[in-house]
Amino acid sequence: MTLLYWLEPWEPSPAIVVVMVIAALLFARGVRKAKVSAARQASFWFGLAALYVALHTRLDYFFEHEFFMHRAQHLVLHHLGPFFIALSYPGAAMRAGIPFAWRQRFVRPALQTRYVRATLDVLFHPVVAVVLFVGLIYFWLLSPVHFVAMLDWRLYRVMNWSMVIDGLMFWWLVLDSRPTPPARLSPGKRVLLIVAAIPPQIALGAFIFFSPxxxxxxxxICGRAFTWLSPMRDQQIGGLVLWIPGSMMSVIGAVLALRHWMRLSARARLRDERHTHVPTSAGTQIVAHADR
Known part of the structure; x- marks a missing residue:
């Protein structure tokens, strides 16, 4: 079996191809105009490639026929892929990749409408963001919901896309390296947000692992890809995937958010010190001039 064989989609989806191509073109076009380091470019392409592999390759067969493989897929869709895309901070590059006339005529007016701004304010509210991030994991793992989602291809794709979109929103929010404003949350709230998402993931992973x-x-019912793996062992490995790697990704995110907080705090202290020293120097010069 060649690499090309594994890259062939198990169930072709034109929507996935279109979205991936548009994202790739916008970023590649924007990199020519915006300053994007090599590390950030590598992070973006890795995240985008990870999403494509998890959504549109022959591996999808295994994602549909083994629980632990399904959990690995959602680890990529909800954590790994969106994490690396958000870590590349592609906003400026992707905006630059949109033709200027389109930005002026379509993008900016759309983003400034009351309904769009209200929707974004709700979705990016810290409480809503963490509830959605954890709640979607719980919702799709409810046994009756999961049963139907794995049988209905339309609901299956809705499930996967919801994980990708929510992952992008959440990691974009907590990994923002800018001060507030323009960032939506203060650095401290970003750290608290990701820390709040860790215990529920651990609890759910442990529950699945220890379930009798x-x-x-x-x-x-549908047939397993690995007949040598018992259903209970498959379920336990899936619980561990949610419990350990999923939680570790959140811990790494918390560390990066804490690093941004410390960096921004140090920058604020330096700025305050400069403002404090400027009046003192000016006052000294005035006194010296008066003595003359």
Whole structure:
């Protein structure tokens, strides 16, 4: 089996291809105009490639037929891919990638409408953001909901896209390196936000791991990709994927948010010190001039 074989989509989706191509073109075009370091470019392309692999390759067969593979898919869609895209801070580059006339005529007026701004204010509210981030994981892992989502291809795609979109919004919010404003949250709130998302993920992963019964029989009904792996072992590995790697990604995010907080605090202290020293120097010069 060649690499090309694994890159072929299990279930082709034109929507995924269109979205990925548009994102890639906007970023590649914007990099020519905006200053984007090599590390940030690598972070963006890695995150975008990870999303594509998790959404539109032959691996999707295994994601649909093993619970632990499904959890690995959502780890990429909700944590890893969006995390690296947000870490690249692609906003300026992607805006620069949009033709100026389009930005003036369509993008800016759309973003300034009352309804769009109100919607963004709600979605990016810290309480709503953390509830959505954790709540979507819980919702799609409810046994009845999960059963239907894995059988209905339309709901399956809604589930995956909801994880990607929510992951992008959440990590974009907490990994913002700018001061407030223009950032929506203060550096301290960003740290608290990601810390608040860790315990529920650990609790759910531990519950799935220690559960004495099979919670997701849909994989046994539809047939498993790995016949040598028992349903309970599959479920336990899936619980561990949610418990450990998912929580560790959040811990890394918290560390980066804390680093931004310390950097911005140090910058604010330096700015305050400069403002304090300027009047003193001016006063000294006035006194010296008077003595003359």
């Amino acid at each position: 019964r099979e919670l997701y029989p849909v994989y046994s």
